[in-house]
Amino acid sequence: MKQIHFERSILNQIRIHVLPTDQFKTFAISVYIGSPLSEDHVTETALTPFVLRRGNEQHPETKQFREYLDELFGAGFGFDIYKRGDYQIVQLRMDIINDRFVSSNESLLKQGLEFVGQTLTRPVLEEGHFRDKYVTSEKQTLQKRIEAVINDKIRYAAERCIEEMCKDEPYRLHPLGTIANLQKITSSRLYEHYKEWLLNSPIDVYVVGNTTLAEVESIVGKAFQIPRTEGASYLKTVLQPAAEQARTVVEKLDVNQGKLNMGLRTPITYANDQYPAALMYNGVLGGYPHSKLFINVREKESLAYYASSRLDGHKGILTLQSGIEIKNYEKAVAIIKKQLELMEQGDITDTELKQTRAMIGNQLKELQDSAFELISFDFNTILSGKERTVAELINAVEQVDVPDIAAVAKQIKLDTIYFLRDRKGE
Numbered sequence: 001m002k003q004i005h006f007e008r009s010i011l012n013q014i015r016i017h018v019l020p021t022d023q024f025k026t027f028a029i030s031v032y033i034g035s036p037l038s039e040d041h042v043t044e045t046a047l048t049p050f051v052l053r054r055g056n057e058q059h060p061e062t063k064q065f066r067e068y069l070d071e072l073f074g075a076g077f078g079f080d081i082y083k084r085g086d087y088q089i090v091q092l093r094m095d096i097i098n099d100r101f102v103s104s105n106e107s108l109l110k111q112g113l114e115f116v117g118q119t120l121t122r123p124v125l126e127e128g129h130f131r132d133k134y135v136t137s138e139k140q141t142l143q144k145r146i147e148a149v150i151n152d153k154i155r156y157a158a159e160r161c162i163e164e165m166c167k168d169e170p171y172r173l174h175p176l177g178t179i180a181n182l183q184k185i186t187s188s189r190l191y192e193h194y195k196e197w198l199l200n201s202p203i204d205v206y207v208v209g210n211t212t213l214a215e216v217e218s219i220v221g222k223a224f225q226i227p228r229t230e231g232a233s234y235l236k237t238v239l240q241p242a243a244e245q246a247r248t249v250v251e252k253l254d255v256n257q258g259k260l261n262m263g264l265r266t267p268i269t270y271a272n273d274q275y276p277a278a279l280m281y282n283g284v285l286g287g288y289p290h291s292k293l294f295i296n297v298r299e300k301e302s303l304a305y306y307a308s309s310r311l312d313g314h315k316g317i318l319t320l321q322s323g324i325e326i327k328n329y330e331k332a333v334a335i336i337k338k339q340l341e342l343m344e345q346g347d348i349t350d351t352e353l354k355q356t357r358a359m360i361g362n363q364l365k366e367l368q369d370s371a372f373e374l375i376s377f378d379f380n381t382i383l384s385g386k387e388r389t390v391a392e393l394i395n396a397v398e399q400v401d402v403p404d405i406a407a408v409a410k411q412i413k414l415d416t417i418y419f420l421r422d423r424k425g426e
Contacts, residue, residue, distance in 0.1 A: 004368065004390060006206075006378055007213040011221055013228035015382070018216045019208040019374065025101055027109045027209035028371030029094040029116055032379060034087045034234060035201045037170035042088055043142075043177025044185060044193040049079040049090050050138035051130055051190065056115075057122040062134075072111055073097045073104075077119075084383050085237035085314035086170045092116055093372065098210055109211055110219050117223030121198065129191040139182055146176050153420065154306075157259035158321055161418035164249045165263035169240060171315055202232040204382055208371040234383050239267055239316045242413035249416065252423045257305065259420040260332055262320040264340075266412045270313040271386035276396035277404040281412070282311040283356035284348055284405060285339065286320060290355045292339045297322060303332045314383055318412060326421045333417065340414065346406035357397060364394050 006017045035045055059065040069075045075096040082089055096112040124131050149155050159174055166172040205224065207216045242265040268278045286293035286309025293307040305323040312318075324332045342348075367373035368390055381387045 004374060009213060009217060010231065011217055012224065012226065013203075013231040014220065014224055014226070015202070015204045015231075016213070016216060016220055017204060017206045017375075017378065017382075018211065018213040019206075019371075019378075020210070020212055021208060022210045024209055024371050025098055026371070027094075027096050027098060027112060027207060027211065028375060029096070029112055030204075030206040030372065030375045030379075031092040031116060031120060032204040032206070032382075033090045033092075033120075033197070033201045034084075034383075035197060036235075037083060037086050037088050037173045037175075039170075039173060039181075041193060041197075042173050042175065043181035044190055045088055045090065045197060046081050046175060046177045047135075047138060047142050047182065047185060047190060048194050048197065049081065049092065050142055051134050052119055052123055053077070053079065054131070054134040054138065055124045056119045057124065058118055060124045060131075068115070072108060072115070073102050075108075075112060075115075077115070081175050083171070083173075083175045085234075085312075087234060087237075087383070088173075088175050092120060095372075100210070109207070109209065109215070113205075113207070113216070113219045114223045117220070117225075121224060121226055123194075125191070129188040130194070132187045135185070135187040135190055139185065142176065143179055143182055146174070146179055146182070149174065149176070153253075153255055153257075153259055154321070154323065157261050157418065157420045158319065160249075160251060160420070161261035161263050161319060161416060162317075164247070164418055165317070165416035166240075171317070198226055199228060200232055202234055202382075204379065206375045206378070208374060234385075236271075236385070237269070237315055239269070240265065242415040246414040247416050248419070250419045250421060252421055255420060255422055258324045258326040258329060258422075259418075260304075260322045260324050260329065260336075261418045261420075262336065262414060263416040263418070264318040264320070264412050265415050266316050266318060266408070268408060268411060269316050270380055270384040270388075274404075274408055275313060276393060277400045277408045278311060278313070279360055279397060280353075280356055280400045281343065281405050281408045282309050282318060283360055284352050285309045285343055287311075288356065288359050290352065290359075292342065292352070293320065293322070293336065296339060297332065297335055301331075301335055303328050303335065307336075313380075326424075329419060329421070337414070340409070340412075343409035343412075344406060346402045346409075348402050348405060353402065357400070360397050361394050364390050364397075 297307040307322040
């Protein structure tokens with residue numbers, strides 16, 4: 001097992017994390033900017049990276065911006081927006097080739113970090129705010145992204161289940177925001193929000209590649225000029241107990257196939273000692289094709305077109321997703337609840353245990369072959385305050401046995417049942 005050790009420092013209230021390695025032929029650069037999920041600002045934060053990617057001060061036209069990436073030997077640049085716990089995370093990513101493999105007059109790592117830094121901190125402005133045409137265009141782009149979630153009924157049902165389950169919590173919010181709020185955003189308002197966001201949000205800069213912490217520090221110090229006087233950190237997510245009685249929500253739309261989703265709560269998060277057992281619980285229950293939900297609900301009973309589970313280790317929420325014939329609702333609910341009972345009873349076969357251990361172990365080993373996956377894994381440390389290495393987590397998973405999983409199962413409580421069905425009978 002490879003030893004992976006990020007070297008860390010803080011510069012200008014920005015956390016820097018560097019993994020010096022010659023394993024990869026490229027430099028992987030990731031910048032994470034996090035902010036608490038907030039109904040007032042979630043849509044503005046989501047729109048911001050769409051506008052930033054249109055151009056920066058040095059390359060104000062989008063065509064110039066993209067041509068410069070081609071000049072950097074086809075460097076890749078992009079972003080993601082998602083939520084972890086009660087935080088909305090914007091991640092900027094750049095993948096740029098190592099100088100050793102090309103002929104370049106200047107350090108490509110330096111040029112790459114400078115490009116990302118300028119794109120984040122020195123956007124294109126006109127009359128003291130973001131360029132109107134960029135904001136107008138990217139509002140349309142973001143609206144299409146939001147509409148795509150609504151039109152994909154599998155994703156829609158998953159979001160609606162969380163929305164109902166967490167209706168009094170920030171976690172109910174979708175990280176892309178809402179169309180209603182999007183329509184109210186102006187270039188001036190967005191720019192004012194952007195400045196606050198940059199000043200007050202935790203910022204983490206990651207670099208993986210053949211470099212050193214000292215080299216990255218020297219570049220970041222000049223490339224990320226943000227007048228920050230105080231550092232910002234991620235606060236621990238406040239976990240909510242499950243409802244005393246599971247609530248059922250039925251929504252009717254023009255659909256042919258039912259979407260049955262369940263939301264469950266657990267006090268076990270990434271920072272908890274039982275987290276490896278929670279990973280195993282999710283894997284045995286619905287994480288893989290050999291899992292109980294897939295085998296018993298989909299294969300044996302033919303009740304579902306798909307059936308799976310997903311664990312958010314930063315929020316303490318487990319969600320179950322299934323697509324069923326509308327007439328099979330009662331039967332599907334009963335058999336899914338039965339699988340939850342079996343988990344509590346420790347009714348887990350050796351095959352389920354061994355296959356789940358192997359699947360989790362292989363996934364963790366494979367992420368070591370991707371610089372961005374290594375970064376993503378390490379960022380869990382920053383979010384949770386709990387440092388884990390890949391090797392430690394693999395070893396911990398290997399030690400999990402049936403009683404450990406049953407102990408986790410007893411702490412997982414069903415909170416919300418959400419069913420999306422047709423309009424018949426209205």
